[in-house]
Amino acid sequence: xxxxxxxxxxxxxxxxxxxxxxxxxxxxxxxxxxxxxxxxxxxxxxxxxxxxxxxxxxxxxxxxxxxxxxxxxxxxxxxxxxxxxxxxxxxxxxxxxxxxxxxxxxxxxxxxxxxxxxxxxxxxxxxxxxxxxxxxxxxxxxxxxxxxxxxxxxxxxxxxxxxxxxxxxxxxxxxxxxxxxxxxxxxxxxxxxxxxxxxxxxxxxxxxxxxxxxxxxxxxxxxxxxxxxxxxxxxxxxxxxxxxxxxxxxxxxxxxxxxxxxxxxxxxxxxxxxxxxxxxxxxxxxxxxxxxxxx
Numbered sequence: 001x002x003x004x005x006x007x008x009x010x011x012x013x014x015x016x017x018x019x020x021x022x023x024x025x026x027x028x029x030x031x032x033x034x035x036x037x038x039x040x041x042x043x044x045x046x047x048x049x050x051x052x053x054x055x056x057x058x059x060x061x062x063x064x065x066x067x068x069x070x071x072x073x074x075x076x077x078x079x080x081x082x083x084x085x086x087x088x089x090x091x092x093x094x095x096x097x098x099x100x101x102x103x104x105x106x107x108x109x110x111x112x113x114x115x116x117x118x119x120x121x122x123x124x125x126x127x128x129x130x131x132x133x134x135x136x137x138x139x140x141x142x143x144x145x146x147x148x149x150x151x152x153x154x155x156x157x158x159x160x161x162x163x164x165x166x167x168x169x170x171x172x173x174x175x176x177x178x179x180x181x182x183x184x185x186x187x188x189x190x191x192x193x194x195x196x197x198x199x200x201x202x203x204x205x206x207x208x209x210x211x212x213x214x215x216x217x218x219x220x221x222x223x224x225x226x227x228x229x230x231x232x233x234x235x236x237x238x239x240x241x242x243x244x245x246x247x248x249x250x251x252x253x254x255x256x257x258x259x260x261x262x263x264x265x266x267x268x269x270x271x272x273x274x275x276x277x278x279x280x281x282x283x284x285x286x287x288x289x290x291x292x293x294x295x
Contacts, residue, residue, distance in 0.1 A: 007041040010034055011049060012074050015067045016140070019056035079281040094123040095285035098134035098146035102228040106248045107165070107272055108147060111293045118292075122285050130226065132201040135159060138275055144286040146275040149203035151210055151268055160278045163271040164293060168246040169207065171261040172253075176238045184262040187215045194222030194240035196231045203270075204228055204243060210268050232258065245270075 014023040014034065024031045042049050049063035059067055085093075099108060104126070112124065127134070127143055134146040139158060155161055171190060173180055180193070197219070198204035212218055222240040225231055232249050235242030236257050244258070252258040274290055276282055282290070 003041065003044055007037050007044075008070050009074065010037045011041055012067070012070050014038060014050070014057060015059055015063070015070075017056075018058065075280065082283055083281050085284070092121055093283070093285045094125060095283065095289060096125045096127065096143040096145075097289070098127045098129065098137050098143040098148075100130070100134075100148070100228060101128050102248065103147055103149070103272060104128070105229075106245075108293075111289065115289050115292050119285070119288060130199060130201050131203040131206075135275060138277060141277075144276075144283045145290070148273060148275055149207075150271050150273040150275075151203065151207055153206070153210075155275070158278055160276045162274045162276070162290075164274055165272040167248075167270050167272060169267050169270050170244060170246050171263070172232065172235050172242050172244050172249065172258040173240075173261060174236055174238045174258060175256070177241070177259075180241070180261050181259045184264050186264045187211060188217055190241060190261070190263075191217040191219050193220065195219040196223045196225065196234045196240045196242045197221050198228055198231060198243075199224060199226045202226075202228070204231075207268065207270060208243060214268065215265065 010023070010027065010029070013027055014020060017023040017026065020031050020034050020038075023029075024034050027034070029037075038049065045066070047062055048060050049066060050057040051060055104112075115122075116124070125143075127137060129137070131146075131148040131150075134143070134148055135155060137143045138146045139156075149167070150161055150163065175181070177193075180190075195208075197208055208219060223234055225234065229248075231242040232244045232252065234240065235244070236252070241261070242258075246253070246260070249258055253260060274293065276286070276290075
């Protein structure tokens, strides 16, 4: 069977998108052309690959098996093309980085500056989101690497987690919570107070869930924010107990805008880490940035 490779690429993109319109936009091919290509491929294979629904298309059982093989083949071809390009193209390229606004501001900026000075012709694409969303983008191939906060847990067999910096988490309040500042308190005591938390799906929220599990408590969620930085700002206003990172709020602690609560228990370890896909060639640009960060 001599099937045009372009048909496989179109099938792969439609399967990934689950929607012909989205695949059309990504491939820059008209929707009728994509529909015709899928029908052509199905005709050559002798069976249906998709079931059409009102929301898009869904792989048939046979289509799912076929997709797994096609994905592996296309990934290998893409990796080979990228590797070849990396070897000959030292002054051009791009890097797609998934990272939170907080990590960018508090940690990553000096490394980005150095990277840009060394490779000024490489375009940097930044994607900001909560940790779980960034890892999902990484799995889909939408970004080259994610720089995220992590705890000691399994992030999936296809994700490589490379811890690069240990950070120190702490609970903080403003001066109105004097009873929590004067002496060490237990985590159970904190569960009686309003807690300011980050949105579900964030590493900060996973961190809180681990504390709840480890110590058998349930925190009283008073305010929920998608922004990790805003948690400290809300704590400064006296809206509750915030969870933060000492390295990020050292000025606020020094100026007594925030006060760290001394706990009787030890909090779980937390890290800044670089996440990449296992068994996939990392782009040249991504490799260079990782090298700079690790220096």
